[in-house]
Amino acid sequence: MLRLSKRVEYGLMAVLHMDQADEGAWTTAAELAATYQIPAELLGKVLQALGRAGILKSAHGAKGGYQLARPMDELVLCDVLEAIEGPFRLVRCQEEPHSCDQYEVCSIREPVLDIQQQLLEYLGGFELKAFRLKKRKINKRQENLCTTN
Amino acid sequence: MLRLSKRVEYGLMAVLHMDQADEGAWTTAAELAATYQIPAELLGKVLQALGRAGILKSAHGAKGGYQLARPMDELVLCDVLEAIEGPFRLVRCQEEPHSCDQYEVCSIREPVLDIQQQLLEYLGGFELKAFRLKKRKINKRQENLCTTN
DNA sequence: ATCAATCCCGACCTTTTTTGTCCTAATTTC
DNA sequence: GAAATTAGGACAAAAAAGGTCGGGATTGAT
Numbered sequence: 001m002l003r004l005s006k007r008v009e010y011g012l013m014a015v016l017h018m019d020q021a022d023e024g025a026w027t028t029a030a031e032l033a034a035t036y037q038i039p040a041e042l043l044g045k046v047l048q049a050l051g052r053a054g055i056l057k058s059a060h061g062a063k064g065g066y067q068l069a070r071p072m073d074e075l076v077l078c079d080v081l082e083a084i085e086g087p088f089r090l091v092r093c094q095e096e097p098h099s100c101d102q103y104e105v106c107s108i109r110e111p112v113l114d115i116q117q118q119l120l121e122y123l124g125g126f127e128l129k130a131f132r133l134k135k136r137k138i139n140k141r142q143e144n145l146c147t148t149n
Numbered sequence: 150m151l152r153l154s155k156r157v158e159y160g161l162m163a164v165l166h167m168d169q170a171d172e173g174a175w176t177t178a179a180e181l182a183a184t185y186q187i188p189a190e191l192l193g194k195v196l197q198a199l200g201r202a203g204i205l206k207s208a209h210g211a212k213g214g215y216q217l218a219r220p221m222d223e224l225v226l227c228d229v230l231e232a233i234e235g236p237f238r239l240v241r242c243q244e245e246p247h248s249c250d251q252y253e254v255c256s257i258r259e260p261v262l263d264i265q266q267q268l269l270e271y272l273g274g275f276e277l278k279a280f281r282l283k284k285r286k287i288n289k290r291q292e293n294l295c296t297t298n
Numbered sequence: 299a300t301c302a303a304t305c306c307c308g309a310c311c312t313t314t315t316t317t318g319t320c321c322t323a324a325t326t327t328c
Numbered sequence: 329g330a331a332a333t334t335a336g337g338a339c340a341a342a343a344a345a346g347g348t349c350g351g352g353a354t355t356g357a358t
Contacts, residue, residue: 001315002151002230004239004261006346012257028304036254039347048306061355062303077264081151090153105185108161111280112153115226122271131260150344155317177333188318197335210326211332 010038010046011080015055016131019072026065046084053083077126088123090116159187159195160229164204165280168221175214195233202232226275237272239265 013036018027029047033040047066050056057069082088091112093100100106162185167176178196182189196215199205206218231237240261242249249255 001154001234002237002239003241005150005344009240009251009257009261012261013251013255016256030304036256037250041349042347044305045307051305058305059355060303060305060353062301063356064304064354066305085150088151090151091158092152101186102158102162106162107165107185108158108280112158112161114279115275118275119271122268126264126267130263131257154315179333190320191318193334194336200334207334208326209324209332209334212327213325213333215334 005085007042007046007049007084008081010036010043011050011084012077012128012131013038014043014047014050014066015068015072015075015080015128018056018066018068019128019132021067024067026059026063026067028065031065049084050080053079055079055083072132073127073129075128076124077128078120078123080128081123088116088120090119154234156191156195156198156233157230159185159192160199160233161226161277161280162187163192163196163199163215164217164221164224164229164277167205167215167217168277168281170216173216175208175212175216177214180214198233199229202228204228204232221281222276222278224277225273226277227269227272229277230272237265237269239268 014027014032017032017035021027029044030040032038032047033043047056047058051058051066054069055075056066058064058066078088089095091100091109093103093106093109094113097103103109163176163181166181166184170176178193179189181187181196182192196205196207200207200215203218204224205215207213207215227237238244240249240258242252242255242258243262246252252258
């Protein structure tokens with residue numbers, strides 16, 4: 001269905017939240033869960049995945065929590081996506097050929113892989129800093145209106 | 150998981166097959182199912198969906214079957230995708246706001262919708278005729294090699 | 299040293315989605 | 329009328345996603 005998973009949504013909210021937190025502050029999973037009404041254990045796993053991927057730093061113990069390992073400006077949608085769901089694949093046959101009953105007779109594998117490749121590059125263009133800017137978006141709309149007129 | 154569904158894969162194979170069939174010939178679901186080892190009833194539904202979307206024409210009865218309603222050159226990936234799965238949506242909250250527990254506190258809705266919009270336009274650029282051309286793809290690879298060197 | 303807050307992570311359950319099957323029409327050709 | 333075919337509803341099975349639970353490890357505070 002080509003839909004963003006809840007886990008990716010949670011991850012995006014978390015990253016955005018930490019971007020807007022005070023410099024050097026630690027955000028806890030519980031705090032995020034409460035703020036965004038996300039099941040805490042599930043959010044925990046998402047944050048762990050982001051940690052393993054090097055997007056977040058984590059600190060154990062009381063006064064611990066998470067913070068961005070790098071500024072959000074250096075992140076793109078795809079980073080969060082792949083951190084949480086693993087490598088982006090439009091089809092499964094790439095890694096598990098025998099999981100597909102049509103593998104031997106498939107007529108679309110190559111072109112689809114081609115598309116996957118292009119899409120992956122395109123996804124690399126969505127910068128997370130765009131999630132920050134509400135004002136610029138309004139400007140953008142006005143620009144669009146102008147070009148449409 | 151952002152993966153193409155089996156049904157879309159089947160739809161693509163079917164369209165490609167009919168593109169390569171003789172002009173005006175009718176292809177039956179059973180024939181396609183046998184050729185590509187696809188469960189016949191399921192393929193049937195996919196073809197029906199493509200029919201409803203105006204991508205295929207169908208003919209009942211013996212000697213019936215399916216054929217392209219328009220040349221494949223005029224089709225893009227997105228046409229098949231949306232014919233089979235309905236409108237492309239990265240998130241569900243657009244059509245069913247109350248299906249999302251985070252709706253009221255969501256911090257990413259607008260930017261995600263923005264991305265969805267861009268992605269949709271980008272998907273409109275994948276022409277199905279690219280599925281036909283194996284030779285051009287080889288040339289393309291060589292070009293890439295040249296520019297990389 | 300203990301305790302509470304916190305991250306880590308595996309096991310598991312539940313719900314939703316996807317995939318596949320079955321069966322019964324309706325339509326067309328012969 | 330019989331055979332081949334599309335149309336489509338109902339449902340079962342499998343897979344994926346979403347969510348819960350519980351135990352362990354680490355850290356800071358008392």
